[in-house]
Amino acid sequence: MNAPRDPKLLYERYGRQLLVDGADFSGQQALHGLAAVFAADTSEVGQAAAQVCAHYLVGAGLGRAVAPSAWAARLQDLDPQLILSDNPRLAEPPVAQFWFAQRPYGASVDVALTDAAQAPSATDLDTPTAHTTAWTQGATGPARVATLRLVLGQPATADAAVVLGALAADLVAADVLKLAALPALVAVDWSDPDHPHIEKTERGPQQSSGGAAAAAPSLLAELKRDPQVLQVAWSESCARYPQEACGLVLRDAAGLLSVVAAPNVQDRYHALDPQAYPRTARTAYKLNERLIAKAAEQGQHLVAIWHSHCDAGAYFSAEDVRCAAPNDQPLYPEVAYLVVSVIGGAVAGAQMYHWDPVCRGFAPEMQPN
Amino acid sequence: MPVQRRRTCAAVATWRRVGLNVPSALALEQLPIAIVGCGGLGVPAAWTLVLAGCRRLTLVDDDCIELSNLHRQVLYPHAAIGLSKAQQLATALQARFGPLDIHCRQLRVTAETVSPALNGCAAVVECTDDAASKFIVNDWLVADRGRTGTMAAAIGRGGQWFTVSRHTSCYRCLFQQPPDPQILATCSVAGVLGPVVGAVGSWAARSLLAALQGQPDAAHGALVRFSPRGLLRTAVVRAADCICADASYRDGPDAPNPPH
Amino acid sequence: MATIKIPTPLRKFTGEKDSVEVTAATVGEALQALEAAHPGLLAKIVDDEGKIRRFINVYAGDEDVRFLDGLQTPVGARDEISIIPAIAGGAHG
Numbered sequence: 001m002n003a004p005r006d007p008k009l010l011y012e013r014y015g016r017q018l019l020v021d022g023a024d025f026s027g028q029q030a031l032h033g034l035a036a037v038f039a040a041d042t043s044e045v046g047q048a049a050a051q052v053c054a055h056y057l058v059g060a061g062l063g064r065a066v067a068p069s070a071w072a073a074r075l076q077d078l079d080p081q082l083i084l085s086d087n088p089r090l091a092e093p094p095v096a097q098f099w100f101a102q103r104p105y106g107a108s109v110d111v112a113l114t115d116a117a118q119a120p121s122a123t124d125l126d127t128p129t130a131h132t133t134a135w136t137q138g139a140t141g142p143a144r145v146a147t148l149r150l151v152l153g154q155p156a157t158a159d160a161a162v163v164l165g166a167l168a169a170d171l172v173a174a175d176v177l178k179l180a181a182l183p184a185l186v187a188v189d190w191s192d193p194d195h196p197h198i199e200k201t202e203r204g205p206q207q208s209s210g211g212a213a214a215a216a217p218s219l220l221a222e223l224k225r226d227p228q229v230l231q232v233a234w235s236e237s238c239a240r241y242p243q244e245a246c247g248l249v250l251r252d253a254a255g256l257l258s259v260v261a262a263p264n265v266q267d268r269y270h271a272l273d274p275q276a277y278p279r280t281a282r283t284a285y286k287l288n289e290r291l292i293a294k295a296a297e298q299g300q301h302l303v304a305i306w307h308s309h310c311d312a313g314a315y316f317s318a319e320d321v322r323c324a325a326p327n328d329q330p331l332y333p334e335v336a337y338l339v340v341s342v343i344g345g346a347v348a349g350a351q352m353y354h355w356d357p358v359c360r361g362f363a364p365e366m367q368p369n
Numbered sequence: 370m371p372v373q374r375r376r377t378c379a380a381v382a383t384w385r386r387v388g389l390n391v392p393s394a395l396a397l398e399q400l401p402i403a404i405v406g407c408g409g410l411g412v413p414a415a416w417t418l419v420l421a422g423c424r425r426l427t428l429v430d431d432d433c434i435e436l437s438n439l440h441r442q443v444l445y446p447h448a449a450i451g452l453s454k455a456q457q458l459a460t461a462l463q464a465r466f467g468p469l470d471i472h473c474r475q476l477r478v479t480a481e482t483v484s485p486a487l488n489g490c491a492a493v494v495e496c497t498d499d500a501a502s503k504f505i506v507n508d509w510l511v512a513d514r515g516r517t518g519t520m521a522a523a524i525g526r527g528g529q530w531f532t533v534s535r536h537t538s539c540y541r542c543l544f545q546q547p548p549d550p551q552i553l554a555t556c557s558v559a560g561v562l563g564p565v566v567g568a569v570g571s572w573a574a575r576s577l578l579a580a581l582q583g584q585p586d587a588a589h590g591a592l593v594r595f596s597p598r599g600l601l602r603t604a605v606v607r608a609a610d611c612i613c614a615d616a617s618y619r620d621g622p623d624a625p626n627p628p629h
Numbered sequence: 630m631a632t633i634k635i636p637t638p639l640r641k642f643t644g645e646k647d648s649v650e651v652t653a654a655t656v657g658e659a660l661q662a663l664e665a666a667h668p669g670l671l672a673k674i675v676d677d678e679g680k681i682r683r684f685i686n687v688y689a690g691d692e693d694v695r696f697l698d699g700l701q702t703p704v705g706a707r708d709e710i711s712i713i714p715a716i717a718g719g720a721h722g
Contacts, residue, residue, distance in 0.1 A: 016560050020560035021525065167568050315545060318544075
């Protein structure tokens with residue numbers, strides 16, 4: 001175990017990383033205490049991915065690394081404090097071991113993370129290859145084992161190495177920094193260009209088989225199931241054109257969705273104070289927020305706010321962002337926003353947006369293909 | 370086993386129409402590609418392009434390396450703190466991959482500098498953390514028709530990328546104008562995890578390569594977002610009122626290919 | 630006693646209570662009483678000049694007080710004052 005790093009240096013070097021939600025100094029020190037062994041099959045992608053992974057983990061604050069002497073010195077260039085070796089036997093726990101390999105479907109990496117308290121015997125740390133064999137045989141060792149698959153539909157070439165290596169580094173860094181526990185299996189599926197997705201199987205007492213869904217179910221798709229429901233928003237948007245229309249999407253206790261139109265009171269505010277409200281209903285909307293409380297009294301729960309854009313796309317505009325999340329703080333983080341594009345008086349499209357707390361922005365909803 | 374679908378997409382048709390073969394690794398060697406921003410996204414993007422066989426790069430960045438960059442800009446040695454990112458990225462790539470044809474432009478892309486900075490480049494990966502720069506590059510791609518480009522961004526534990534060509538919607542169809550900088554979180558306030566930026570920058574470069582090689586790609590005319598929740602793809606339709614909807618851009622002849 | 634309805638994002642100031650009872654003659658007095666009971670809350674509702682913030686609405690009953698007498702709007706004993714984050718936006722940046 002390395003001596004802890006100087007906190008001032010930690011802050012100067014890893015400040016941007018320490019700002020990430022959930023990261024802290026203790027996680028950063030834990031990464032400094034970790035050793036990692038980077039190994040790969042003889043494929044170009046495997047060799048390159050091991051290098052990439054090593055660079056990103058050392059960059060993130062890894063304390064000790066075991067890597068082939070052909071490129072290990074570059075890691076020391078990146079972090080002069082790094083303790084370097086080319087002998088896997090010297091990697092005492094806590095240790096992360098990586099094995100990168102080209103596969104018929106793309107490429108993969110096996111990761112074994114051995115915590116300090118559960119040190120394997122010296123014979124277990126023979127060579128990374130021997131260790132890999134033990135994992136694939138399903139040995140129930142002290143290590144937590146994970147597999148990351150990059151599915152491309154064909155054997156991966158060298159240019160896939162950066163994605164694979166960086167994602168492998170992310171798995172281990174996120175675990176040690178206590179941002180996300182090491183999952184059992186991650187399949188990053190890039191084989192269908194229309195539907196890239198990630199399937200994750202968490203480890204734990206009840207290992208789910210299907211893996212976590214890549215995204216929440218689409219609210220817009222649910223609304224579209226009953227054409228009558230959205231018709232309210234469509235006809236109101238057309239009727240109000242060339243002014244913006246607005247309203248609420250509500251869910252009742254039985255789970256049924258309904259769409260209601262609300263008067264656009266923007267012009268009233270504009271007339272009262274044109275300086276504070278420079279826009280008219282032509283390019284802005286505002287609704288009486290008391291409607292939410294009134295709906296709640298009827299057992300109707302607000303799930304989305306909808307409005308139309310006249311002769312403009314169904315994008316979430318800068319004004320929409322400014323009003324929905326002033327100073328980057330969402331006013332209704334749990335509520336979605338539906339934007340309806342009306343061009344020349346007819347509905348041209350619609351898009352649903354959700355607040356993404358990770359990216360701190362509004363993300364369009366993924367539609368089922 | 371899922372098999373990648375080999376669709377003949379519009380880009381292939383265009384390459385053929387203008388008498389070019391669909392670019393292979395050999396052609397990539399000749400193709401001049403620019404990387405705008407040599408930071409957390411630019412480094413993995415460049416690394417990926419060179420691993421794919423690209424040999425001609427233009428690296429654009431006016432910034433110098435700082436200690437707080439090294440956790441994510443992992444091709445820079447500690448000893449290079451204070452030196453030019455563009456120059457140091459060129460040095461790091463040459464040291465690892467042998468002689469490459471690299472031009473460094475130590476400048477920031479603005480409406481005035483974009484044209485001379487990217488002149489002669491067939492494709493661009495936009496990797497700065499400056500939203501305005503993405504719009505400038507997008508507008509250059511649209512104005513200088515026939516060019517292909519990918520805009521990448523990352524923050525916290527996620528990121529996104531979008532590939533623009535003449536055959537797809539553009540960045541302005543998605544975001545009409547740059548967001549107010551005051552409400553935009555940047556890495557300096559929201560933080561960013563190094564390996565995540567690595568994956569996003571590399572994915573962006575791979576998307577550009579796929580579009581250049583006429584292969585179907587998830588981010589071609591679509592926003593792909595990566596976060597701990599997974600991958601999210603949103604196809605973006607060309608907006609009727611967008612600059613890229615102009616018929617002479619959409620249907621007109623391609624710009625001449627830069628000289629080899 | 631007038632009742633002030635507190636929106637979810639501000640309930641961290643009121644120990645998660647969704648409404649607070651105050652004795653006041655005007656909306657402004659009601660907000661002062663709210664501040665006295667739950668310090669820090671007022672700054673979220675009005676700016677340094679004492680004006681209601683752009684993205685916050687204060688309703689007396691069903692009407693935005695901006696259309697009444699603002700913070701001088703009188704309140705009766707049974708009135709309900711609602712503080713609600715604004716719902717607004719618009720096309721073109």
